[in-house]
Amino acid sequence: MASGPQDRQHIWDNPKNVQKLLVVFWIACALMLCVDFLVHRHLSFEHDELPIEGWFGYYGFYGFIACVLLVVVAKQMRRFLMRGEDYYDK
Amino acid sequence: MTSSLLLAAASDPASLSTTMSTVRGIDIDGIGGWMHPALPLLIGAALIAFLPSRFGRWVLVLAPILGFLNLLGFEIGTVVELPMMGLALQVLEVDKLSLLFGYLFHLAALLAGIYALHLDDRLQPSTGLAYAAAAVGAVFAGDLLVLFVFWELLAITSVFQIWARKSDQAFGVGMRYLTLHISSGLLLLGGAAVLFKETGAVELGKMELGPVGDVGLGPWLLLIAVGLKAAFPALHTWLVDAYPAATPTGTVFLSSFTTKTAIYVLARCFAGADELIVVGAVMAMFPIFYAVIENDLRRVLGYSMINQIGFMVVGIGLGEGLGVNGAVAHAFNDVIFKGLLFMSMGAVLFRTGKINGSELGGLYKTMPQTAGFCMVGAASISAFPGFSGFVSKSMVMVAAAHDGQVLVWLLLLFASAGVFHHAGIKIPFFAFYAHDSGLRPKEAPTNMRVAMGISALLCVGIGCFPFLLYRMLPYDAPYNPYDVTHVVTQLQLLFFSALAFVTLMLLKIYPPELRSTNLDVDWIWRRLIPRVCRLPIALCGAVWGGLLAGAGDVRRSGLLAVRWLHSPAGRFGEPWPTGRTAFWAALLLAVMMMVAYASR
Numbered sequence: 001m002a003s004g005p006q007d008r009q010h011i012w013d014n015p016k017n018v019q020k021l022l023v024v025f026w027i028a029c030a031l032m033l034c035v036d037f038l039v040h041r042h043l044s045f046e047h048d049e050l051p052i053e054g055w056f057g058y059y060g061f062y063g064f065i066a067c068v069l070l071v072v073v074a075k076q077m078r079r080f081l082m083r084g085e086d087y088y089d090k
Numbered sequence: 091m092t093s094s095l096l097l098a099a100a101s102d103p104a105s106l107s108t109t110m111s112t113v114r115g116i117d118i119d120g121i122g123g124w125m126h127p128a129l130p131l132l133i134g135a136a137l138i139a140f141l142p143s144r145f146g147r148w149v150l151v152l153a154p155i156l157g158f159l160n161l162l163g164f165e166i167g168t169v170v171e172l173p174m175m176g177l178a179l180q181v182l183e184v185d186k187l188s189l190l191f192g193y194l195f196h197l198a199a200l201l202a203g204i205y206a207l208h209l210d211d212r213l214q215p216s217t218g219l220a221y222a223a224a225a226v227g228a229v230f231a232g233d234l235l236v237l238f239v240f241w242e243l244l245a246i247t248s249v250f251q252i253w254a255r256k257s258d259q260a261f262g263v264g265m266r267y268l269t270l271h272i273s274s275g276l277l278l279l280g281g282a283a284v285l286f287k288e289t290g291a292v293e294l295g296k297m298e299l300g301p302v303g304d305v306g307l308g309p310w311l312l313l314i315a316v317g318l319k320a321a322f323p324a325l326h327t328w329l330v331d332a333y334p335a336a337t338p339t340g341t342v343f344l345s346s347f348t349t350k351t352a353i354y355v356l357a358r359c360f361a362g363a364d365e366l367i368v369v370g371a372v373m374a375m376f377p378i379f380y381a382v383i384e385n386d387l388r389r390v391l392g393y394s395m396i397n398q399i400g401f402m403v404v405g406i407g408l409g410e411g412l413g414v415n416g417a418v419a420h421a422f423n424d425v426i427f428k429g430l431l432f433m434s435m436g437a438v439l440f441r442t443g444k445i446n447g448s449e450l451g452g453l454y455k456t457m458p459q460t461a462g463f464c465m466v467g468a469a470s471i472s473a474f475p476g477f478s479g480f481v482s483k484s485m486v487m488v489a490a491a492h493d494g495q496v497l498v499w500l501l502l503l504f505a506s507a508g509v510f511h512h513a514g515i516k517i518p519f520f521a522f523y524a525h526d527s528g529l530r531p532k533e534a535p536t537n538m539r540v541a542m543g544i545s546a547l548l549c550v551g552i553g554c555f556p557f558l559l560y561r562m563l564p565y566d567a568p569y570n571p572y573d574v575t576h577v578v579t580q581l582q583l584l585f586f587s588a589l590a591f592v593t594l595m596l597l598k599i600y601p602p603e604l605r606s607t608n609l610d611v612d613w614i615w616r617r618l619i620p621r622v623c624r625l626p627i628a629l630c631g632a633v634w635g636g637l638l639a640g641a642g643d644v645r646r647s648g649l650l651a652v653r654w655l656h657s658p659a660g661r662f663g664e665p666w667p668t669g670r671t672a673f674w675a676a677l678l679l680a681v682m683m684m685v686a687y688a689s690r
Contacts, residue, residue: 010455012523025592032578032585041575044491044499059582066507067590074382075601078608082383087607088616089259 033057123163126170126182127192127230128240130157131199131223138216147207150215154200154222161192169232177292180232187564190418191229191354195222197548198346198425205433205541206339217250218343225347229354234282234292234312237355241278241315244348245271251340252332263335266612270328271348274318281311297359313360320352320403321396323372327612330380330392334445338436341388345432346425349399353421356406357564361414366407367490371501374400378508380610385446385603387517388435391428394471394513397505398424404502405486408493415563416485422559423478423552427470430545431517434464437534437542438521444529447516447603452526460534461522463542470549472514473506475580478549481556481571484580488569507587514584515591520603 011017036056043053052058084090134153138146166189170182199222206215224243231237245268252264282292285308297309314325321329329349333341360366377393377400384390398420405417437460438453439445454461466477473479483506490499533539552559556571594600655662 012454013526022592025588029585029589032582035578035582039574039578041579044488045494045496046492047494049494049496050499057582059579060586062503063507063583063586064590066504067511067587068594070378070504070508070511071382071590071594071600074379075599077379078383078601078604078606081609082604083607083609085605085607087609 029060033060123160125160126227127157127161127164128223128227130154130160131196131219131226135216135218135220135223138212138219141212143210143212143215146212146215147209150203150206150219151200153219154196154203157199157226158193158196161189161196164189164192171232177235179236180294181236182230183232183294184230185564186562187354187358187418188229190422190562190564191350192226193562194350194422194425195225195229195347198222198429201426201429201433201541201545202339202342202346204544205342205436205538207537208535209339211254213250214254214337214339217247218340221247221251221343221347223247225351228351231294233294234278234285237294238275238279238282241319241351242272242275244319244351245275248344248348251343252336254337254340255335260335263332267328267332270318270325274315277311277315277318281308281315284308284311294355294358296361299360299363299365309359316352316355316359317369319348320356320399321349321373322369322403323376324611326373326377326396327610329396330389330610331612333392333395333432334386334388338440341432342429342436345391345395345428349395350421350425353399353402353406353417356403357414357418361406362409363407366403367495367498368407370400370403370405370407371498372400373397373403374505375501375508378505378512380608381508381512382516383601383604383606383608385448385605387445387447387450387521388432388439390447390512390517391431391435394509395424395428397509397513398428398471400505401483401486401502404498405489408486408489408495411489411565412485412492412567412569413489415560415565415567415569416482416489419482419485419559419563420479423470423482423549426545426548426552427467427478430463430467430542430549431471431513433538433542433545434460434467435517435521437538438531440538441531441534442529446605447520447524448605450521450527450529451524452522453529453531454522455526456530457522457533459539460542461518463539463546464518464522466546466549468514468518470553472510472584473580474584475553475572475577476550477553480553480580481559484571484576485569503583507583510584510587511591515588 041054043050045053131153134149134157137149137153141149164184166185168182168184169180171178172181173179199219202218202222203215206218209215221244224240224247228237228240228244231240248271249264249268252260252267254260284306286292288306288308297312298305299309299313302310318325318328333344336344356366374397377396381390381393381397384393402417402420402424405413405415405420407413408416435445437457438450441457442450442453444450470477470479473483487499487502487506490502534542560569591600654660657663
């Protein structure tokens with residue numbers, strides 16, 4: 001089959017490029033965490049209602065755990081909420 | 091009547107205000123624009139309905155621009171009253187809040203108009219513009235009765251964006267949508283009637299919530315009416331039912347006006363109501379779980395819209411100052427970035443005819459610009475520093491923290507991470523990247539790309555120069571989003587949310603996109619109630635059938651009797667002598683006279 005312009009290789013067709021992107025992303029995540037050593041963050045709560053907010057990497061861990069929890073719970077929701085695509089048409 | 095008066099104001103506003111207030115009893119207090127702000131859009135809608143579509147489509151773009159210029163002439167404090175049935179209806183009341191929403195709706199109408207320029211159709215552009223006019227009319231309404239008129243107009247004009255799909259399914263969705271929205275209007279009218287009975291006024295102003303015994307039923311009816319349009323939990327299903335069912339251009343119109351009008355009314359009437367903090371937190375949380383497992387990408391955006399409205403509702407509940415400012419600013423930004431996301435998904439649907447995540451993927455190869463615009467929208471909704479969502483969502487978060495709302499703040503932070511996960515990553519990833527679906531559609535039409543381009547520019551512009559938006563906000567509450575802590579913590583949150591996505595994808599834990607229906611609250615009235623009612627309905631049907639059959643028998647007997655009396659051989663069918671006729675006529679007249687005399 002002749003390869004037309006539409007069949008040319010695109011940037012993410014090459015697994016090496018995907019790998020490179022992932023490496024850059026992991027380094028960026030690590031750097032983001034390290035910023036906590038350099039910057040003194042002020043707390044959102046003025047009266048110290050949530051002291052753990054000031055802990056090292058609080059926002060990073062919170063975001064990670066929140067998203068894992070979100071996906072795990074949502075996946076379980078499928079067990080009792082998921083029906084066929086034409087459920088209401090039947 | 092108002093329209094002609096206000097149109098006349100264009101020629102000589104100064105003389106008109108005196109003449110009209112004395113001659114026609116209209117109270118005009120310094121009109122600046124040429125006509126009521128809703129009128130340019132309404133006139134545009136009427137023109138489109140009658141002009142050939144090759145001319146009408148330019149009206150779609152011109153009307154919001156002219157309307158905006160007209161709106162610029164209105165000053166804060168302008169009030170126009172119209173006497174009707176003993177009431178002075180406030181058809182126009184301009185303050186900082188209504189003016190901001192007025193500008194926003196004109197901008198949204200312009201963007202949606204450009205996006206819909208390719209349509210060779212008169213129904214959608216015409217009703218779309220009328221829908222925008224209804225939203226503008228609603229935010230400038232000074233009292234509940236005027237609001238009610240525009241509230242119902244919002245429902246009636248918007249449903250055509252769904253029906254224009256011209257399928258049985260769309261017809262059903264449209265009917266469900268219309269039923270709920272007309273009901274919302276009736277609740278609003280009911281609330282207005284109760285308030286009028288109790289206070290003698292139908293003013294659209296701040297209302298206190300509390301036990302019904304203390305504050306009456308009025309504010310609660312109004313809150314439910316507005317809650318229906320704002321997609322409060324359990325009242326939200328119309329949104330995720332209707333938005334994915336509309337045409338590609340229709341969803342862009344739908345996403346801009348209805349819910350934001352509701353947010354405006356909430357901000358105006360219920361700012362500082364503690365109940366709203368709880369409602370908003372629930373709204374921000376539950377839809378993100380649905381969004382993760384939903385396959386239809388426009389429905390994913392629908393759920394994420396409820397999530398964003400949750401932030402606004404919390405902001406309004408936190409009260410005047412930073413809370414309401416944040417809510418209103420976020421509503422402004424949401425119209426633009428959510429519109430942009432709906433535009434990009436609409437372009438995908440328009441070009442491929444598909445919108446399920448399970449059938450898409452790899453479209454960046456042939457739709458790179460649409461993919462780029464989509465990612466700007468995704469970055470904005472995820473509140474990346476430098477994009478519009480960042481400068482408004484953070485106001486609500488800071489207001490929650492200042493109020494000492496620890497749990498609400500934690501839930502909003504969870505929702506912030508979640509929204510990046512499902513709207514920021516899932517939408518662009520499954521549509522444009524992920525596995526290659528083999529689809530090679532053309533890039534979106536030029537007009538769609540222009541609309542998406544302007545929206546993307548606005549997202550970045552507001553993100554980088556937030557003071558442009560801040561100075562239009564209703565309250566004086568100084569705020570700077572770009573301090574080091576805030577930028578760093580937000581970036582940490584987002585990067586690690588993305589890390590969770592990447593990890594779950596690599597470990598193949600992330601739920602695959604599946605063709606499915608996920609049950610929501612509407613299951614109660616779409617499945618449970620019809621099933622439970624099947625037996626009573628069958629019984630009623632049998633009884634009704636029996637009654638009809640019985641009535642048929644009675645009717646047949648009656649007809650036989652009439653035929654027997656009036657046939658040529660019947661008692662009344664034979665020729666009567668003149669004397670007998672005269673006697674009966676005289677007797678009848680006498681009886682009638684006596685009846686008339688007795689009842690005098």
